[in-house]
Amino acid sequence: MRIHLALAGTAMALFLTLASAEDTHVALIKDVTGSVTVLRAGTSMPAAAGTQLEKSDELVSAAGATAGIVFRDGTLFTLGSGSDVMIKDFLFDPVQARYAFSVYLARGSAIYSSGKIGKVSPDSVIVSTPKAVIGVRGTRFLVTATD
Numbered sequence: 001m002r003i004h005l006a007l008a009g010t011a012m013a014l015f016l017t018l019a020s021a022e023d024t025h026v027a028l029i030k031d032v033t034g035s036v037t038v039l040r041a042g043t044s045m046p047a048a049a050g051t052q053l054e055k056s057d058e059l060v061s062a063a064g065a066t067a068g069i070v071f072r073d074g075t076l077f078t079l080g081s082g083s084d085v086m087i088k089d090f091l092f093d094p095v096q097a098r099y100a101f102s103v104y105l106a107r108g109s110a111i112y113s114s115g116k117i118g119k120v121s122p123d124s125v126i127v128s129t130p131k132a133v134i135g136v137r138g139t140r141f142l143v144t145a146t147d
Contacts, residue, residue, distance in 0.1 A: 025072075
């Protein structure tokens with residue numbers, strides 16, 4: 001009986017480790033209006049509510065389209081019309097106090113609203129554009145990037 005419990009405990013720990021290792025999403029698309037595309041590893045797919053986003057994903061919105069994105073730490077990011085943004089880095093590990101949030105807005109506009117990373121480690125948040133890098137010190141801002 002004791003061996004079975006030990007094996008069951010080991011199997012459960014292994015399952016949880018594998019499940020968390022496979023769970024690579026960093027954000028979730030909350031809502032989409034118009035045509036928004038997710039580019040991932042050379043493939044493209046239409047964005048829809050519930051789509052999970054990963055590091056290195058790029059989102060492109062057509063004219064008149066928008067997307068609401070919620071990151072795992074509660075950060076809200078609204079992608080505006082005619083925009084192109086890449087999720088460069090995201091790490092939310094409060095147990096180890098390790099944080100990273102980095103996006104690159106190549107063109108268009110976005111509204112950023114801080115989640116836990118922006119509140120507990122604002123130096124870990126970077127929003128870049130072709131002409132500027134924004135270090136977050138507040139909790140909400142609008143950014144516009146032009147070519």
